[in-house]
Amino acid sequence: MNTPTALIAEDEPLLARALATELHRAWPALQLLPTVGDGASAVREALARRPDVLFLDIRMPGMDGLAAAAALAEDWPGDAPFPALVFATAYDQYAVQAFEAQAVDYLLKPVQPARLQKTVERVQAALARRSPATDSTFEQLRSLLNALPGSAASHTTAATPLRLIPASEAGSNGAVVRMVPIAEVLAFEAADKYLRVLTTGREYLIRTPLKELLPQLDMQQFWQIHRGTVVRADAVETVERDDSGRLLLRLRGLTERFGVSRLYAHLFRAL
Amino acid sequence: MRFDGLAVLRHYLQVLAFCLAISALQYFFLPARPYEVPMVYSVSIGTVTWAIIEFGRHLVDPHSSTGWPRGWRGLLLTAGAMAVGYVVGMSVADAWFGWSSWRGMSVREQRASWLISLVAGAVISYYFYSRGHSAELARRADQAQREAAEARLKLLEVQLEPHMLFNTLANLRILIATDPARAETMLDHLVAYLRATLGGSRVAWHALADEFARLDDYLALMAVRMGERLHYTLELPAALREVPVPPLLLQPLVENSIRHGLEPQVDGGRIQVSASTERHGPQTWMRIEVRDSGVGMAPGALESAAPGQGFGTRQVRERLLTAYGAGSTIELVANSQGGTLATLRFPLKNPPPPSA
Secondary structure, three states, X not given: OOOOEEEEEOOOHHHHHHXXXXXXXXXXXXXEOOOEOOHHHHHHHHHHHOOOEEEEEOOOOOOOXXXXXXXXXXXXXXXXXXXXXXXXXXXXXXXXXXHHOOOOEEEEOOOOHHHHHHHHHHHHHHHHOXXXXXXXXXXXXXXXXXXXXXXXXXOOOOOOOOOEEEEXXXXXXXXXXXXXXXXXXXXXXXXXXXXXXXXXXEEXXXXXXHHHHHHHXXXXXXXXXXXXXXXXXXXXXXXXXXXXXXXXXXXXXXXXXXXXXXXXXXXXXXX | OOOOHHHHHHHHHHHHHHHHHHXXXXXXXXXXXXXXXXXXXXXXXXXHHHHHHHHHHHHHOOOOOOOOOOOHHHHHXXXXXXXXXXXXXXXXXXXXXXXXXXXXXOHHHHHHHHHHHHHHHHHHHHHHHHHHHHHHHHHHHHHHHHHHHHHHHHHHHXXXXXXXXXXXXXXXXXXXXXXXXXXXXXXXXXXXXXXHHHXXXXXXXXXXXXXXXXXXXXXXXXXXHXXXXXXXXXXXXXXXXXXXXXXXXXXXXXXXXXXXXXXXXXXXXXXXEEEEEEEEOOEEEEEEEEEEOOOOOOOOOXXXXXXXXXXXXXXXXXXXXXXXXXXXXXXXXXXXXXXEEEEEEEEOOOOOOOOO
């Protein structure tokens, strides 16, 4: 095994530096990548540098640590082993319980050197028996994701599912708003600050984040296939696997194809 | 409408005891008749009257919180119950003894009997009425006290949020080793912050300068934690330093700016707190602004505030109203450069000289 690498994601600069110092003392061979201070940077850097260990603070600006782990799992290439995850938190007791089973370890801040030593041993053991990301890795991450508040699986369908969506016509710059019947919607896809609402031959935009829209959708009809994509299950025409092993969906009435993230690939396994 | 069997029994036993006392009094003044006579009359009149009131009150006014019908309905019920109770109770007692009081009694005797029933009925009715009333008052006072205690606890919970405390301590632990002088300063701020938070409710007022010093404690702690992500300025004109304000009035606004404004923002931002005065006619108004360059409010954030959110602002509004009366306002607007601007306005009692 080459020199192991680690990425620290922690928004408080002093704590980040201290963790780096303590880690260096506890595991001199570990090579530390430059620290990042928010969840989105953690995902970006982790994808680019593919560290062996990822220390994630739970509370971070933008995307929090748990969401970052889930996002990373979605985009992680199939041929590389998934990093060992260590979460750090000052207090979030519930989070500790939720991810205890899924993460290699978790750290309570302030980090005690003796406790960190134990973490290092656990990570080393985990790295030794590690193989390219397997289904079970994603199985674990999926349950982690489900434990997050606001995740698709953690809520049941609202008592009264949404029936109409006021949405502006794409390209109209918000000047034309239409009441789009939910029955006509084939897919929702997150795009920057907007959510694209796709129907046969037409496209609309809404500002509601997908996370807030999900609880109002009938999850029997709409399936989440990626953290940014929800499609109408009835409309799925074919599911293909491309060369890199990625699943692609084709929907009736749309030319676009939609990528299925690994976390949701189990939905399309042939019976 | 619900019947509490035990309470009904308790009421009836009290009425019975009262009836026995009345008849004992009658026997004392008219020992010629056997005790049984006034006792049976008293008990049967009392029982009928009590039953009408006990079971009728729920029909007459089921929503009364004292258990007694409100206003004229209460009086009407009592008067009606006493009249019916007298007639029916007398008849029952007559049947018991096998004679008729209506024919046998002289006018004088009838009047005395009426009067005794009327006075006795009024006394016991008033007794029950005032008991129900004072029990209700005690219950309300109790509830108000509980609500006040809950609000205080909630405020403490927000201010002494474990996440904030443990992160502060984690930072402190590092500074002790790397920068003892800064650690000392940080500890001083923490001590002052804790002292103000834990003992804040003991004084009703403190000077605006103290208020700003507490904000500085909190912001200094947050600045150590957030590093480059937090910049802040506190502007307090010298002339306004002594203006009295309720302690930690502004704290929730600054906390909101950090928690909902800057913390979710990757690049952090800036918080400005400033105090000034403005004149409208004869009245000078104090104006305090808390401005941040955070992510800003989502439209409708105030109205749809989930439990916990919006608590800070609501609490500030309530304290403003209590301290300065109607007319004092708090206003939250989306800042033109992004972020949120909270403005407090309240009348200033002794405005500083205009030279300042």
